[in-house]
Amino acid sequence: MAFARARLMLSLVLVTTACANAATTPTTELSPTAGPVVAIANEGGFMEGHTPTGFPGTGTGLFVGDNLNPSFPEGQGVQTYLTFSLPTDVSFSSARIASDALEVAGSPFDDLGPLLAEPVEYRTFGPELFDLDASGDPLECYVTDHTSIECDVTAAVQKAVDDGRDTVQFRLRFERPADHDGRADLVMFYRTDSNTNEAGLFTLDLTRTP
Numbered sequence: 001m002a003f004a005r006a007r008l009m010l011s012l013v014l015v016t017t018a019c020a021n022a023a024t025t026p027t028t029e030l031s032p033t034a035g036p037v038v039a040i041a042n043e044g045g046f047m048e049g050h051t052p053t054g055f056p057g058t059g060t061g062l063f064v065g066d067n068l069n070p071s072f073p074e075g076q077g078v079q080t081y082l083t084f085s086l087p088t089d090v091s092f093s094s095a096r097i098a099s100d101a102l103e104v105a106g107s108p109f110d111d112l113g114p115l116l117a118e119p120v121e122y123r124t125f126g127p128e129l130f131d132l133d134a135s136g137d138p139l140e141c142y143v144t145d146h147t148s149i150e151c152d153v154t155a156a157v158q159k160a161v162d163d164g165r166d167t168v169q170f171r172l173r174f175e176r177p178a179d180h181d182g183r184a185d186l187v188m189f190y191r192t193d194s195n196t197n198e199a200g201l202f203t204l205d206l207t208r209t210p
Contacts, residue, residue: 038090038206043083044199047125053077053177056127061195064115065108065186066178077112077177080189081125083169084204086160092206095157097170098150099189099202102143106185113175115141115149115187119156120171134171141172149187157204168204 042048050063054076062080066072082097097117109115119136122129136159141151153170160168179185188194189201 036208038087038092038208039203040084040087040206041200042202042204043085044197044201047083048081048197049125050078050080051127051130053079053130053173056130058125058127058129059195060197062172062189062197062201063186063194064172064174065106065112065184066174067106067182067184068186074182075178075180077174078186079130079171079173081120081122081129081169081171082202083125083167084202086157086166086168087206088166090206091209092154092157093209094152094207095154096150096152096205097141097202098148098205100148101189101191101201102147102149103188103190103194104146104186105188106183108174108185108187109143111179111181111185112177115151116173116175117141117151117153117156118171118173119153119159120169121165122169132171153204157206 048062049058049060051058055073059078062082063078064080066077067074068078116138117140118134118138120129120132121135122132136156139151139153139156141149143149153168156170157168190196191198191201
């Protein structure tokens with residue numbers, strides 16, 4: 001993909017005020033006649049977005065990497081938060097996060113290490129989440145083709161179910177927040193506008209227990 005296009009998409013200014021409270025998460029109910037894989041879309045909206053890795057701030061786009069824009073502090077990275085509703089009537093043998101909306105700027109996978117999905121828990125998305133403690137171990141994500149990733153999150157989703165939660169949440173970040181070379185190394189998830197956080201850019205895919 002053209003780097004010029006990627007640079008144009010990076011014209012984002014971080015918002016340093018907290019987002020408004022999100023509406024109550026609806027309960028997901030599934031028909032017992034559904035197929036073997038249940039795909040649950042990410043919620044989008046006020047419960048998701050990105051924060052810096054080292055200081056308070058938020059933005060609406062789903063970005064992970066470093067040097068988000070020319071004025072971004074050197075050595076700081078960005079990370080993305082996702083929320084999925086959990087169904088009440090399905091047992092599953094495996095769970096994965098997947099997206100086919102991946103765009104890449106620079107060489108983040110070479111320069112910043114593996115992309116990780118960390119389970120987290122929060123009530124409202126806002127700038128204070130920048131240093132939120134993870135609630136479980138980081139899980140590695142893999143690029144499956146030029147526009148897609150997937151992450152096995154079975155253990156994290158099972159724990160959320162065992163804890164009686166109606167949502168499961170994740171933070172996407174690279175192993176290293178930045179490489180100090182002054183150039184953008186980013187993964188971005190969008191279909192038409194990189195600064196728009198849309199439901200369905202990710203799915204939580206649950207494989208039903210046979």
